Amino acid sequence: MTNEPQVLQPSEWDAWYASLQSAFAADETSEEQELNRALTESERSIGVWDEGRPVATAGLLSFRMAVPGGAVVPAAGVTMVSVAPTHRRRGLLRSMMRRQLDDVREAGEESLAVLTASEAGIYGRFGYGLAARSLSARIDTARVALELPAGTADEAAGLRLRQSDEAASLLAECESVYARAVPRRPGMLERRPGWERVPLVDPERKRDGASPLRCVVVLRDGEPVGYARYAVRLHWTQTGAAEGEVRLRELEALDPAGHAALWRFLWGIDLTATVVADDRPLDDPLLHLVDDPRRCATAFRDALYLRPVEVGAALAARGYAAPVEVVLEVEDAFCPWNTGRWRLSGDVKGAVCEPTRDAADLSLSVRELGRAYLGGTSLSALAGAGLVREQRPGSGALAAASAAFGSDVQPWLPHGF
Incomplete structure (x- = not known):
């Protein structure tokens, strides 16, 4: 075995990806695997092989990311990094990190590399710093009220909502909103072809009893200005009271009225008493629209790591x-x-x-x-x-x-x- 990473050949993808899945103890559906195969850039993916068997993997993705000032610039997305437990402490991770950054520099198209980390302590030694965090909240909607400014509430009331129990049916409307939102917030990624499918991945094993993914779109004069993707998990107490959960997957709006209309919709879903929201911006406007932040159970975690190449x-x-x-x-x-x-x-x-x-x-x-x-x-x-x-x-x-x-x-x- 040599520690020198080799470029992934398309014919090697199945074994390479199986090694990655083994390292993460993952159990993906055929749909998830098909999507990940389509999104893999083989020419930017590498691996280390031992006697014909992949024992370490890493990939790069060609992204465009919003930065302060509104520009959307090329960024190399580091992904699919794994080392087999049988081959730890041999410098394989370091050799792959070295190869990736050298390749990015040689190509000369991207001045930034970004990643998400399965373990927060891994990538600092390679120069990656925590650049963005995410907010989570578990909101007791039975006790917490929305306090919308009068003007915003009136404008939101005039907007039209379109809802579907099949999130994919409103894909075009959602993506038009998302594309306009990208330059407004640093860290957001343009959706390259195929990436619009990622938010729709909804395997049953991850639902924990919740419904399939649903979607609601906010329209102003027929034009989409916001959307939310969510699921509903119903629950009744022993006395028969409904205490279901709304599980928010994604929410984007282009103005305060659209934002307010979406949260008011989520607050009012029948048979629910809680909204669980993960992976929201730290400055989500919702934080300023609730009358009791203590019952929103907010927390934050690391999300995006970045290093200048x-x-x-x-x-x-x-x-x-x-x-x-x-x-x-x-x-x-x-x-x-x-x-x-x-x-x-x-x-x-x-x-x-x-x-x-x-x-x-x-x-x-x-x-x-x-x-x-x-x-x-x-x-x-x-x-x-x-x-x-x-x-x-x-x-x-x-x-x-x-x-x-x-x-x-x-x-x-x-x-x-």
């Missing part, structure tokens, strides 16, 4: 909330071509970032740069933890750069990959 191109690809002129000293042990000083000059319209020999204003690792890149974590917060250092204390460079890197909305990853 090419620091200069990555920082030049996004906009900045305020004018910025700063020299960053970046340390990147895994991709040493990023190590050095970079002068960043930019504003809301765009930026330039080039190597420089000028004295540094701030110093940080590429991991911290990844954490701050989408605007969800401030440079000042990282400095408070000792992870970003102001080289000339009192200069104001940290405060100015932190404000510039910020985003007016929290970054969010709408679905896994």
